[in-house]
Amino acid sequence: MNKKEVKQRIELLKKEIEHHRYLYHVRDIQEISDAALDSLKKELFDLEQQYPEYITPNSPTQRVAGEPLAQFTKVTHSHRMLSLNDAFSREDMEEWVARMERFLPEANFSFFVEPKIDGLAMNLTYKNGELVVASTRGNGYVGEDVTVNIRTIQSVPLQLRDIPVIRHVDTVEIRGEVYMTKQSFNAVNTEREKAGEPLYMNPRNLAAGSIRQLDPHLTASRDLRFLAYALPTDLGQKTHAEEHKLLESMGFRTDPLCRVCTSIDDVMKMYGEMQKKRDALPYQIDGMVIMVNDNALFTRLGVVGKAPRGSVALKFPAEQATTVVEAIDVQVGRTGVLTPVAHLRPVRVAGTMVKRATLHNMDEIRRLDVRVGDTVVIQKAGDIIPDIVEVLKKMRSGKPRTWQMPKRCPLCNALVQQPEGEVAFYCTNPDCDGKHREQLYHFVSKHAFDIEGLGPKIIDQLVEQDLIATPADIFTLTEEDLVPLERFAEQSAHNLLESIRERTTISLARFLYALGIRHVGEQMAHTLADEFKTLDAFLQASAEDIDVIPRIGPAAVKSIAEYLSNPKHQKMLKALREHLTIQKVKTNASGKLSGTSFLFTGALSHMTREEAKERVQALGGKTAVSVTAELSYLVVGDKPGSKLTKAEKLGVTVLSEDEFLKIVSV
Ligand code: IVH
Numbered sequence: 001m002n003k004k005e006v007k008q009r010i011e012l013l014k015k016e017i018e019h020h021r022y023l024y025h026v027r028d029i030q031e032i033s034d035a036a037l038d039s040l041k042k043e044l045f046d047l048e049q050q051y052p053e054y055i056t057p058n059s060p061t062q063r064v065a066g067e068p069l070a071q072f073t074k075v076t077h078s079h080r081m082l083s084l085n086d087a088f089s090r091e092d093m094e095e096w097v098a099r100m101e102r103f104l105p106e107a108n109f110s111f112f113v114e115p116k117i118d119g120l121a122m123n124l125t126y127k128n129g130e131l132v133v134a135s136t137r138g139n140g141y142v143g144e145d146v147t148v149n150i151r152t153i154q155s156v157p158l159q160l161r162d163i164p165v166i167r168h169v170d171t172v173e174i175r176g177e178v179y180m181t182k183q184s185f186n187a188v189n190t191e192r193e194k195a196g197e198p199l200y201m202n203p204r205n206l207a208a209g210s211i212r213q214l215d216p217h218l219t220a221s222r223d224l225r226f227l228a229y230a231l232p233t234d235l236g237q238k239t240h241a242e243e244h245k246l247l248e249s250m251g252f253r254t255d256p257l258c259r260v261c262t263s264i265d266d267v268m269k270m271y272g273e274m275q276k277k278r279d280a281l282p283y284q285i286d287g288m289v290i291m292v293n294d295n296a297l298f299t300r301l302g303v304v305g306k307a308p309r310g311s312v313a314l315k316f317p318a319e320q321a322t323t324v325v326e327a328i329d330v331q332v333g334r335t336g337v338l339t340p341v342a343h344l345r346p347v348r349v350a351g352t353m354v355k356r357a358t359l360h361n362m363d364e365i366r367r368l369d370v371r372v373g374d375t376v377v378i379q380k381a382g383d384i385i386p387d388i389v390e391v392l393k394k395m396r397s398g399k400p401r402t403w404q405m406p407k408r409c410p411l412c413n414a415l416v417q418q419p420e421g422e423v424a425f426y427c428t429n430p431d432c433d434g435k436h437r438e439q440l441y442h443f444v445s446k447h448a449f450d451i452e453g454l455g456p457k458i459i460d461q462l463v464e465q466d467l468i469a470t471p472a473d474i475f476t477l478t479e480e481d482l483v484p485l486e487r488f489a490e491q492s493a494h495n496l497l498e499s500i501r502e503r504t505t506i507s508l509a510r511f512l513y514a515l516g517i518r519h520v521g522e523q524m525a526h527t528l529a530d531e532f533k534t535l536d537a538f539l540q541a542s543a544e545d546i547d548v549i550p551r552i553g554p555a556a557v558k559s560i561a562e563y564l565s566n567p568k569h570q571k572m573l574k575a576l577r578e579h580l581t582i583q584k585v586k587t588n589a590s591g592k593l594s595g596t597s598f599l600f601t602g603a604l605s606h607m608t609r610e611e612a613k614e615r616v617q618a619l620g621g622k623t624a625v626s627v628t629a630e631l632s633y634l635v636v637g638d639k640p641g642s643k644l645t646k647a648e649k650l651g652v653t654v655l656s657e658d659e660f661l662k663i664v665s666v
């Protein structure tokens with residue numbers, strides 16, 4: 001063969017092999033024997049070895065694992081990766097629909113229903129049809145680049161099938177689940193058992209363990225699969241059902257059990273059927289994903305917290321087991337809350353050994369009437385710490401005493417108090433050792449400062465040696481402090497200081513989350529950071545400034561305001577800032593409403609007020625609570641109130657709803 005012929009032959013082989021890969025791994029069809037396919041692959045491999053200039057990254061030979069990585073790089077998702085709220089019953093489902101109807105009264109919903117596979121969510125980015133990045137969900141905003149590993153999965157196309165709609169876009173994003181069949185899962189565990197290695201808990205852990213590790217050879221050795229379930233890129237799809245059709249024509253496997261249901265009755269019927277089929281399916285499912293089928297409605301329904309309002313995970317009943325409560329004690333959290341915890345006789349539930357269950361609070365203990373020595377039913381769903389759902393009272397022997405919340409903190413002996421109107425009991429000592437330690441643990445934890453090598457054990461040691469008391473002290477540690485300590489040598493001291501130093505530049509959202517303010521979780525920290533942009537702006541915020549931010553409830557507003565006005569916290573923040581560079585959140589300068597503010601009065605007819613505010617913010621604008629001369633626009637709906645008169649007096653621009661809609665429609 002001359003060079004031209006070689007090139008042609010390579011192209012033919014690639015096409016043929018790709019065709020069989022697709023049939024086999026996506027469509028479950030086998031047209032030629034394994035031996036015949038192997039022989040085609042061998043010929044391609046040999047030719048490419050002779051003519052390496054003809055090797056392309058998407059050749060079937062390039063699915064083999066490359067060099068192990070030193071570490072994962074981070075990828076910022078262009079569309080945030082959300083999670084789902086759970087539902088467990090018809091009642092929950094009806095409530096969900098009622099919530100949506102309140103939000104969009106005029107809408108008529110039908111639902112796309114698909115099995116919820118127990119695996120690892122993955123985002124695939126294709127540029128000009130070729131796979132360029134595969135990333136994990138991470139915190140929803142930023143994930144890890146695991147492309148080298150994902151390339152080894154045969155059901156992931158390295159190249160999209162050419163369909164007309166993708167010719168007009170250069171980037172296509174695909175979402176789906178990487179998972180493992182029950183059979184392959186069992187095979188891996190059998191091997192591990194023989195080798196005396198610890199077993200994997202469930203297929204999801206195994207799938208995650210195979211992807212979130214640095215050696216692609218290991219990934220390749222595991223029989224992983226990919227099922228696509230969403231297409232964040234707009235290719236003109238009007239419904240989720242159409243989205244699945246598009247995914248299939250681009251060359252992805254989708255779940256054949258998906259269906260459109262027109263009512264909650266239909267959904268519940270399918271739920272019943274699925275529960276029966278569940279054990280016979282080749283992969284593990286833990287429920288069903290239900291989403292509003294109409295994409296325009298789905299988008300309008302927006303996001304609440306980390307989950308889209310337009311979808312829900314209808315879970316199968318959690319797994320249960322019975323065991324005995326051996327003791328009840330309390331844990332002191334970083335906000336000083338005392339949480340009762342039951343210590344259980346160890347028992348296996350949903351694949352894991354359970355030794356403890358949370359009892360939440362005193363009300364819960366009274367409701368269950370749980371006492372030490374009781375036989376109880378515990379329940380576990382997913383990764384959540386198990387709950388006690390019932391006490392088997394007939395099995396009670398003797399007269400076990402009811403449990404009481406301790407009067408004094410078990411860690412610092414200070415008085416315990418229950419504030420009016422709250423269910424929680426708190427340690428009253430602002431300097432409670434337990435509280436401080438929990439705060440420090442939280443401060444360095446993965447989603448906060450993420451300081452490698454500074455876990456609870458080391459923190460305990462540093463606190464006991466009086467080397468640290470507040471977060472700021474972490475940044476003044478020196479090698480001389482650490483080297484004399486047990487567990488430290490020069491190298492490990494050096495490493496720890498290095499990882500502390502690496503974290504002295506931090507995003508505002510992480511920083512706010514790390515402070516451990518009550519009610520401020522990761523999600524809210526992001527909202528606050530997006531709103532205030534700089535730490536200074538946040539520190540100067542009044543309760544009213546915080547109150548106007550959608551998605552922040554009154555309890556959080558109160559707790560943030562209290563936190564900020566506490567002189568101790570102000571002092572701590574001042575000390576902390578000296579060691580840190582806190583990154584400013586970039587303003588949405590491209591947002592067409594940046595620099596403007598909106599206020600609404602009267603009833604809107606095309607959207608709810610909440611939805612209107614979200615639109616403004618999505619475009620970089622602000623929303624205000626009262627009419628001031630600084631306000632850019634007052635939007636007037638039906639039956640406006642006194643705000644209109646005031647706006648007119650101050651010369652604020654007044655918009656009708658239609659004018660407003662024109663501004664925010666993109
Ligand atoms: S749709 C907003 N469909 O479940 C997230 N998710 O709890 C929309 N999952 O992170 C996801 N099967 O990893 C969707 N058919 C399916 C799914 C599915 C499994 C996972 C996914 C997601 C998690 C959400």
